[in-house]
Amino acid sequence: MNISNTLQVNRPAVQPIPQPSLKRLPQYHHYLVDMETKGITRISCSAIGRDLGLVPVQVRKDLQYTGIIGKPKTGYSVSELIQAIEKFLGWNNVNEAFLVGVGNLGTALLGHERFSKFGLRIVAAFDTDPAKIGQWIHQKAVLPLDKLADLAPRMNILLGIITTPAEAAQAVADEMVKGCIQAIWNFAPVKLKVPEHIIVHNEDLYSTLASLSWKLARRLGVTVQEKQEKEAV
Amino acid sequence: MNISNTLQVNRPAVQPIPQPSLKRLPQYHHYLVDMETKGITRISCSAIGRDLGLVPVQVRKDLQYTGIIGKPKTGYSVSELIQAIEKFLGWNNVNEAFLVGVGNLGTALLGHERFSKFGLRIVAAFDTDPAKIGQWIHQKAVLPLDKLADLAPRMNILLGIITTPAEAAQAVADEMVKGCIQAIWNFAPVKLKVPEHIIVHNEDLYSTLASLSWKLARRLGVTVQEKQEKEAV
DNA sequence: TGGTTATCGGTATGAATATATCGAATACGT
DNA sequence: ACGTATTCGATATATTCATACCGATAACCA
Incomplete structure (x- = not known):
């Protein structure tokens, strides 16, 4: 623990991308490939965000980690973006x-x-x-x-x-x-x-199942609760 | 977006547990069931943390969300803890x-x-x-x-x-x-x-695959880089 | 050609999460 | 019985991540 921390301090570039951003990159990739097959050549963060349920700023920040540069008003080249992500993730080499x-x-x-x-x-x-x-x-x-x-x-x-x-x-x-x-x-x-x-x-399936069943159980509970609140009013 | 935010503000108890904590609960559950079959009846956060690679404080905080209460020096009852997690996650009702x-x-x-x-x-x-x-x-x-x-x-x-x-x-x-x-x-x-x-x-398998291949690619790259650094010295 | 609008990139703020710290409580050993 | 070590629970700090903001730039339109 001490050793690895020291290493981190000495070489701050060890983890230059946040884990959540890294995990979103494949989403963008899927989406972009889909767009490319539809013949779309340029795309903006706003459009990506709209379709993927993310705010444009986050999309932009995520994509910046891949080193891609966009152009104002038109956004990014779809094909360049796909390649940038693939290269960044090492999906070129098998x-x-x-x-x-x-x-x-x-x-x-x-x-x-x-x-x-x-x-x-x-x-x-x-x-x-x-x-x-x-x-x-x-x-x-x-x-x-x-x-x-x-x-x-x-x-x-x-x-x-x-x-x-x-x-x-x-x-x-x-x-x-x-x-x-x-x-x-x-x-x-x-x-x-x-x-x-x-x-x-x-890859823990149960962890997803946990949030799902927690939310579902809570949802049902909350519904009851809301009903009671309404009745109380 | 505005509406749901407003709801959050009005009823701050809507999401009382952080998502990451929620996702760790099944891990604890697996571990605890395993311990129980080994005949262990009481367990501390330190022990759980040691075996699961987490710091004890985090384990304690996570477990607190389930409402369980522990005793100083001895920790928690394993069986109570398992039940608390199952109840919290709604794993009792199918x-x-x-x-x-x-x-x-x-x-x-x-x-x-x-x-x-x-x-x-x-x-x-x-x-x-x-x-x-x-x-x-x-x-x-x-x-x-x-x-x-x-x-x-x-x-x-x-x-x-x-x-x-x-x-x-x-x-x-x-x-x-x-x-x-x-x-x-x-x-x-x-x-x-x-x-x-x-x-x-x-449940996006590719997002895990992404971090994995990124780290692997980087690992190989870093190794080369380190070699070059050493040679440069 | 000049104004308008959409978008990028960078920086600053804010929220969520993780970790550290501290007093109190309990078991254990002496 | 008393000190010691361990752990809990609560609060405070630090880190990480998400979002808001702002100036600059390029396309579009009048």
């Missing part, structure tokens, strides 16, 4: 990935063709279940997990995707670390213990 | 949901048994593909989409899940609105246009 855990979700991700457009290519799957090993799912071989640590360095794989149940995730992460994998996309709802230099991103 | 889009991801979600432990029960699936309609997937019937708006009110379904391609998502959302659905969990990478009172939560 990241090859291993996926571990060929359950429902793992299978779904293996079959998700569109990832290839965003710099991600899942090249092989792993599992411990003998019934699954040896199968081909969506044109990808399912290999035994214990081969991962050996194969990853040889194939120069830097990214691992974990779609196992929570109980198995840590062991899988350990294997990935052994295989010199640099970044982990973790769909299991556990905090992985990995060396500090490994990048871990968690 | 939300029944319709899912639309029986592709890879939709199928995966239909098969995800664990949702039932978190107050979510997907009761039926919908699609427009005649090849899929009439099938049973993971014990759930696949019905034609145009039946949704009629069935939802009759079955008192308040939650809709969209796992269609981006192009179809808006039309599906429109159907859901017609069916008086209150909340939408949207996996398609588009901004849905719906009436203001509808709760929409987007």
Whole structure:
């Protein structure tokens, strides 16, 4: 903690873009690609904001991080903007990935063709279940997990995707670390213990579900409450 | 925008918990359930923070929103804490949901048994593909989409899940609105246009992928940069 | 050609979130 | 029984992020 803070202070450019901005960039990208197919060549922050439900200033600030420069009155070139985002996110160079855990979700991700457009290519799957090993799912071989640590360095794989149940995730992460994998996309709802230099991103469906059910429950509660308030008036 | 702001001002209790805290609660829940199965009955914020990579103060603040009270020196009762979170998130009362889009991801979600432990029960699936309609997937019937708006009110379904391609998502959302659905969990990478009172939560895999690939690309770049810096010294 | 309007880029303010600090309370060891 | 260490709850500060503002610039129109 102390060490990394010191590093931050010495090199303030380590995190030049806010996380929320970074997460909005793909939204813009989707939208812009859509606009481009519709034949639109130039676009303003106001238009983007209107269609995406964001205030124009925020859009402008987000886009500025990609280094794009716009022109007053006309905005940005759509194609330049798309390229700027792709370059900024590193979607030009393909990241090859291993996926571990060929359950429902793992299978779904293996079959998700569109990832290839965003710099991600899942090249092989792993599992411990003998019934699954040896199968081909969506044109990808399912290999035994214990081969991962050996194969990853040889194939120069830097990214691992974990779609196992929570109980198995840590062991899988350990294997990935052994295989010199640099970044982990973790769909299991556990905090992985990995060396500090490994990048871990968690995709926790339950966290979204939590806000959703909280709001829904509250909504129903509030409705009742409002009714009572009205009656009280 | 003005209206809702005014409402916020008049009733400041509308959003008493920060979104980030809300999203961390399921993490705590997972962790606590895990601890409970290990026979641990009491736990402190320090311990939770250590295992989950958070500072104790943040854990404490998050947990306070659930209304739980702890005791100095020993912390909280694990079982009470679990119940407090579940109650707070509304995971006690089951939300029944319709899912639309029986592709890879939709199928995966239909098969995800664990949702039932978190107050979510997907009761039926919908699609427009005649090849899929009439099938049973993971014990759930696949019905034609145009039946949704009629069935939802009759079955008192308040939650809709969209796992269609981006192009179809808006039309599906429109159907859901017609069916008086209150909340939408949207996996398609588009901004849905719906009436203001509808709760929409987007699950954008690409946004995580974006930060991941950005960091990975940058990591590789930074490594090179550091090497050059060292050589320059 | 000159005024008008929309937009950008930069800076300043404000809101939301995270973290630090402090007194009080409780268990534990001596 | 008393001091010590740990933790809670509450308040205060700091950081991060979102939004508002303002001057400058380029297109559009009269």
